[in-house]
Amino acid sequence: MSKKANIEGLYTALEEAAGLLDTACSRERMWPVLTAFQDVIGAVVFNTVAGDSLSFDFTTPLSDGDPYERALAHGLVEEIDHPVRALFADLRAHMPLQGYGVDYAVTGIFNKAYALFPMNRRQELASLADIASMPPGLAEHMGTFAAHGLDGKISAIAVDYASRTWNVYFNGLSAQHVERGALRALLADFGMPDPSEELLAFAEGSAALYPTFGWDSAKIDRVSFSRRTTDPVQLPAHVEPSLDKLARNAPYTYDGERIMVYAGVLAPDREYYKLATYHHLASAALDRVRSRN
Structure with missing residues (x-):
């Protein structure tokens, strides 16, 4: 955003976006977060899951290290006694990283951190599975991922501290990856139910997919x-109206049309949608929001 982000302007935008969802945004809770990360905030994205709440993502530079460490140093989070805490340090030691990302709820809760690989150097399954602190889900499903053409397409790893889950992001999907038969076969191999016609149609236009695992389980919770x-x-027309409201009205700082990323989610017991709207674009983020190959 700048050498020192305009956090007053960012907070005003957060309040505006939260108001579109009728969600409270507390200055008392958000100001410590914004000041703690002020000198490293890059691209900024506003996120909502099914229109129920608002969080904001922002990128941070590789040179600043694991963003959880910065939050810890500023008293925003507590230390966690789990092997997953070593994952980002291990990734940086053994893999080429481009930078990091953070997902913070407007309630001031540190949701998730991302380790981002360069989009022109997406990673292979075996290299990541060899990382000592990598949770078991990757190795358990490595054969399935490879069989469906996902090897060499890993663009990010994320650790969700709020829900004790993690994600592996596969980017650069082709039309063949998301053809209906291929999608149904992939989801069946993941142990997921058959998706609705609506979600299947949405997934056919997707450029990326990411399964969610628990920290200590190889089971895929959702895709x-x-x-x-x-x-x-x-986005399908009948979906939560607040998603449409945010998509059409979320504040943004760059020229041209508002850039958004929709996600359709399949879990064993439900389907739902998520929306991310880009508020501020830093140069390093431009390649990460490109369309499908």
């Missing part, structure tokens, strides 16, 4: 398919 767009009508 998300995402697509980049500047068109709010890309």
Whole structure:
């Protein structure tokens, strides 16, 4: 955003976005977060899951290290006694990283941190499975991922501290990856139910997918398919109206049309949608929001 982000302007935008969802945004809770990360905030994204709440993502530079460490140093989080805490340090020691990302709820809760690989150097399954602190889900499903053409497409790893889950992001999907038969076969191999016609149609236009695992389990909890767009009508029309409201009105700072990423999510017991709207674009983020190959 700048050498020192305009956090007053960012907080005002957060309040505006939260108001579109009728969600409270507490200055008392958010100001310590914004000041702690002020000198490293890069691209900024506003996120909502099914229109129920608001969080904001922002990128941080590789040179600043694991963002959880910065939050810890500022008293925003507590230390966690789990092997997953070593994952980002291990990734940086053994893999080429581009930078990091953070997902903070507007309630001041540190949700998730991301380790981002360069989009032109997406990673292979075996290299990541060899990382000592990598949770068991990757190795357990490595054969399935490879069989469906996902090897060499890993663009990020994320650790969700709030829900004790983690994600592996596969980017650069082709039309063959998301053809209906291929999607149904992939989801069946993941142990997921057959998706609705609506979600299947949405997934056919996706550029990325990411399964969610628990920290200590190899079971896939849910699978998300995402697509980049500047068109709010890309989301199925009947979906939560607040998503459409945010998509059409979220504040942003760059020229041109508002950039958004929709995600359709399949879990064993339900389907739902998520929306991310880009508020501020840093140069390093531009390649990460490109459309499907």
